[in-house]
Amino acid sequence: xxxxxNLHKSFHLHHQGGAExxxxxxxxxxxxxxxxxxxxxxxxxGKSTLLKCLYANYRATxxxxxxxxxxxxxxxxxxxxxLRRRKIGYVSQFLRAIPRVAAVDVVTExxxxxxxxxxxxxxxxxxxxxxxxxxxxxxxxFSGGEQQRINIARTxxxxxxxxxxxxxxxxxxxxxxxxxxTLVNEAREAGAAIVGIFHDRTVRDAVATRVVDMGALH
Amino acid sequence: MILQASHIEKSFGHRAAVAGVSFEIHEGEVLAVxxxxxxGKSTLLNCVSGRxxxxxxxxxxxxRHEGVKDIFALGEAERRLLARTDWGFVHQSPEQGLRMEVSxxxxxxxxxxxxxxxxxxxxxxxxxxxLSRVEMDPxxxxxxxxxxxxxxxxxxxxxxxxxxRPRLVFMDEPTSGLDVSVQAKLxxxxxxxxxxxxxxxxxxxxxxxxxxxxxHRMLVMKEGRVVEQGLTDQVLDDPQHPYTQLLVSSVxxx
Numbered sequence: 001x002x003x004x005x006n007l008h009k010s011f012h013l014h015h016q017g018g019a020e021x022x023x024x025x026x027x028x029x030x031x032x033x034x035x036x037x038x039x040x041x042x043x044x045x046g047k048s049t050l051l052k053c054l055y056a057n058y059r060a061t062x063x064x065x066x067x068x069x070x071x072x073x074x075x076x077x078x079x080x081x082x083l084r085r086r087k088i089g090y091v092s093q094f095l096r097a098i099p100r101v102a103a104v105d106v107v108t109e110x111x112x113x114x115x116x117x118x119x120x121x122x123x124x125x126x127x128x129x130x131x132x133x134x135x136x137x138x139x140x141x142f143s144g145g146e147q148q149r150i151n152i153a154r155t156x157x158x159x160x161x162x163x164x165x166x167x168x169x170x171x172x173x174x175x176x177x178x179x180x181x182t183l184v185n186e187a188r189e190a191g192a193a194i195v196g197i198f199h200d201r202t203v204r205d206a207v208a209t210r211v212v213d214m215g216a217l218h
Numbered sequence: 219m220i221l222q223a224s225h226i227e228k229s230f231g232h233r234a235a236v237a238g239v240s241f242e243i244h245e246g247e248v249l250a251v252x253x254x255x256x257x258g259k260s261t262l263l264n265c266v267s268g269r270x271x272x273x274x275x276x277x278x279x280x281x282r283h284e285g286v287k288d289i290f291a292l293g294e295a296e297r298r299l300l301a302r303t304d305w306g307f308v309h310q311s312p313e314q315g316l317r318m319e320v321s322x323x324x325x326x327x328x329x330x331x332x333x334x335x336x337x338x339x340x341x342x343x344x345x346x347x348x349l350s351r352v353e354m355d356p357x358x359x360x361x362x363x364x365x366x367x368x369x370x371x372x373x374x375x376x377x378x379x380x381x382x383r384p385r386l387v388f389m390d391e392p393t394s395g396l397d398v399s400v401q402a403k404l405x406x407x408x409x410x411x412x413x414x415x416x417x418x419x420x421x422x423x424x425x426x427x428x429x430x431x432x433x434h435r436m437l438v439m440k441e442g443r444v445v446e447q448g449l450t451d452q453v454l455d456d457p458q459h460p461y462t463q464l465l466v467s468s469v470x471x472x
Contacts, residue, residue, distance in 0.1 A: 014460035015467065056449065058456045077435050077449055078244055098409070098431070099402040109413075 001162055001193035002031035002054060007063035009049055023049045026063070027217045033161065036184060036194040036207050041214030047197045048093075050214070051164050054195060055090045056080050068162050085112065089160035091168045095151040097140040104135045107153045117157075124153040127179055144171040156183050163187055165196035169203050181206040219280060220245050220386055220418050223266045226275035228258075235261040236272070237442035245385070246416040250433035250450065252423055252465070258442040259422045260390055266420065267307055267388040268297050279304075282385070302332050306379030306387035310395055312371035316363050316378065322349065323359030325378045333382060348377040352407060369400035373407065380411065387412075389421045393428060405431055426469055430454060438462045 010022040023046045031037050039047040052058040053065055056072045065072040068087040070079055084090075098106060107121040108114070125135060128149040134142065139150045148171050155163065165184070169177045177200060184207045188194050198204040204211065222242040228235050235258045243249045251259045264270035266277050268289045277289045282304060289297060301307070309315040316325050326345040335341055346356040352373035354366075363371050372392065379387060392408065393401045409432055412419055423429060429436050429450055436453050438446040438461065446459040457463045 011456075012458070014463050052455070057451050059448070059452055059458070078247075080449060081247075081434055096430075098406070100406040101410075 001033050001068060002029065002195065003064075003066040004029040004050075004054070005064045007050070007053060007065060008061045009046070009053055009058060010061050024053070025218055027214075029212070029217055031193045031195055033191045033193050034188055034209075036188045036196065036209045038204050038208040038211045039195065039197050039214060040211050045214035047214055048166055050217075051090075051166050051195060051197065054162075054164055055084070055088060057090075085110075087160055088162045088164065089155040089158055090164045091151055091155045091166060093167050093170065094144075095139060095147040097138065097142075097147065099140060100138050102136045103130065103139050103142070103150050106139055106150055107157055110154060110158055112158075120157055121153065124157055127183075128153055129176060129179070145173065145176070148172060149176060152180055152183070156187060159187070159190065159192075161192055163192050163194045163196075165194065165198070167197050167199065169198060169200055174202075177203050178206075219243070220247075221266065221280070221420075222278045223262075224276050224278075226262060226265050226272045226277070228261050228265055228270065228272045234258075234442050236265060238275075239437075239439075239442075239444050240275075241437055241444070241447070243386070243418055243420060245418055247435065248412055248417075248419045248421065248433045250421050250423055250429035250436040251439060252426060252429055252436055253439035254424055254465075257439040259439045262439070263388055263390055263420060263422045267305065268301060269307070279386075302329065303382055304385050306382075306384040308372075308375055308379055308387060308389040308392045310391040312363070312368070312375045312395075315375040316371060318363050320362075321360050322354070322363055322366070322374055325363060325374060326381050329378055329381050344381060345377075348381050349374075351380075351411070352377045353403075367400075369396050369404060372396060372404055376404075376407070376411070380415070380417075383415070384417070386418045386420070389419060391423055392421065394423070394425065408432060426454060426466065438465065 005028050007024050007027040009024040010020055013019045013021060027050060039050065041047055049058060053060055054067055060073050068083060070083050104121050108117040111117050130146060130149055139147050152168050169180050181203050184194060219242050224240045226236050226239045239262055251262060253259045265272040271290055278286050279289050280286050323345040326348050327341040330341050330344060346359060349356045349359055354370055354373055363374060393404050396404060405428060421432060433450045436450050437444045438453060440461045446453060446462045453462060454466055457466045
């Protein structure tokens with residue numbers, strides 16, 4: 001489902017003296033459906049960069065990145081948008097709050113199939129312990145943890161074959177971390193290929209089918 | 219593909235405003251064109267929307283019924299019809315896009331009349347419906363646009379443009395004339411309308427936050443050329459060109 005070969009990613013900083021900042025230098029990784037790979041390594045090891053390359057948010061400097069049958073490095077913009085619409089879910093570290101859109105609509109808006117969307121959203125919001133009085137409120141005013149749970153809900157509701165998780169539990173309390181771990185496991189058991197970054201050991205141990213050290217990927 | 223621009227060039231005197239720009243846009247896609255003033259982005263928009271004939275290059279548009287047409291090969295009348303039916307154009311200043319001397323309702327309704335609708339009741343009902351969709355009070359439809367605030371005028375201009383159900387809308391800095399507090403409301407409205415109607419849109423803006431919120435893809439222009447293009451989050455999170463890096467690092471994170 002995910003096949004990365006010899007991936008290099010460096011940042012060329014034109015206004016900082018033209019510095020070349022290599023972050024990934026020849027990474028290879030395979031992730032099969034039903035696997036949950038947790039990326040490990042010190043801060044700065046490139047975990048988040050790799051995840052962003054898998055979402056085509058960062059453009060690879062060299063190498064190949066195949067996700068759900070599409071080679072990201074050569075795909076058209078349209079193919080990438082289509083892939084994100086139908087195949088890849090990505091939970092970023094922070095929710096980019098959309099002004100004036102109610103929480104429940106933020107959760108459902110990426111769904112292709114609208115039938116039962118609202119009920120599914122409400123179930124997820126209940127499981128993630130978002131108080132009912134907040135469902136119709138735009139998440140811009142929510143706490144960090146509430147925003148993050150909306151972010152998680154809007155990805156998991158779409159049941160994508162590939163799920164990428166960038167520290168989804170960082171701002172959550174223990175109870176909600178367990179819920180997120182359960183959601184990850186459910187998605188994996190349903191056949192999703194999952195790659196995530198989790199600093200919390202309990203969550204990591206609960207979800208990982210494989211822990212890979214960034215250093216070992218090179 | 220709904221519109222394809224190839225090798226567009228346009229000079230004013232000795233100055234090349236647009237120096238060879240090509241891009242295409244697909245159905246339902248929102249494309250942002252960013253760059254600072256003088257980068258040629260508004261000239262490009264005027265060229266691809268048929269308002270300004272380029273010195274060189276072609277603009278092809280996929281019409282509803284007659285396949286792909288080169289818009290500058292069309293006669294003036296045909297191009298005007300296209301501009302009133304399949305296209306919308308939202309100007310930065312609502313005063314440019316509205317007829318200030320007729321009522322709000324007439325601003326919306328006359329677009330329908332231009333398409334042959336003659337039934338007064340239907341025109342009025344449709345105008346009223348569109349005023350509500352842009353969150354204006356339909357009870358005020360007989361008032362002059364002059365009676366409305368800047369943000370309301372801009373929403374009226376949007377209603378006037380969308381009432382004919384265009385497939386492609388051109389927007390030139392649609393939010394930049396407004397107070398910040400009003401901008402968010404308009405942006406949200408544009409975002410939900412483009413999604414609901416499956417509209418394709420080309421939005422010229424100098425505001426990267428507008429691009430972030432509305433656009434699937436973006437082009438970055440500098441001195442009449444496209445220096446970088448890609449998915450919106452690629453360009454904003456991983457800018458490659460020196461100019462884009464400068465642009466992105468010069469503003470608070472959008």
